[in-house]
Amino acid sequence: MAMCHSVTRRKATSCVFPDRCVVCGREHPGNAVRVSSKATGWYTIVFWMAGSKFTVDVPACQVCGRAFLRQRRLRMVATWAATLVGVLLALRVLRHYEGSGKSWLAMGLALLAISPWFLWQMFSAPAFDLTVGDKKVDYEFRDQVYASEFAELNGEAQ
Numbered sequence: 001m002a003m004c005h006s007v008t009r010r011k012a013t014s015c016v017f018p019d020r021c022v023v024c025g026r027e028h029p030g031n032a033v034r035v036s037s038k039a040t041g042w043y044t045i046v047f048w049m050a051g052s053k054f055t056v057d058v059p060a061c062q063v064c065g066r067a068f069l070r071q072r073r074l075r076m077v078a079t080w081a082a083t084l085v086g087v088l089l090a091l092r093v094l095r096h097y098e099g100s101g102k103s104w105l106a107m108g109l110a111l112l113a114i115s116p117w118f119l120w121q122m123f124s125a126p127a128f129d130l131t132v133g134d135k136k137v138d139y140e141f142r143d144q145v146y147a148s149e150f151a152e153l154n155g156e157a158q
């Protein structure tokens, strides 16, 4: 993601978060939100499959945490809806197409149709997100200071 600050760590190592709310930055929020994401790799593109689930507890005030999770669910639903609309549009445009490579063409058109949504997502990054690979995890923070503190606490160069 372009507009966030990411810290990459090995998947197997546990991590420590700064004792501040990841959303508003308040000290000692005394609460955490559980964020999980499924691993993605070459198999995701080839087989449309995700790998194992990776979960972390991220400090957030109760109010911020609830809003954060609500927004995260909404983004997920909107992403699926945008993808569905993109696929339906592609199928409609290609309904009379008889040439070769129809499925690749449909995939390309669908990606083109949903690209504005993904662009918007890139420029309005959530307070926190995870990108999980097979061996590594990207911890993505909207706040650069928070990301630096996280990197320092976990002995990682950012």
Ligand SMILES: [Zn+2]
Pocket (backbone or CB within 6 Å): 021, 022, 023, 024, 025, 026, 029, 060, 061, 064, 065
């Ligand atoms: Zn907060």
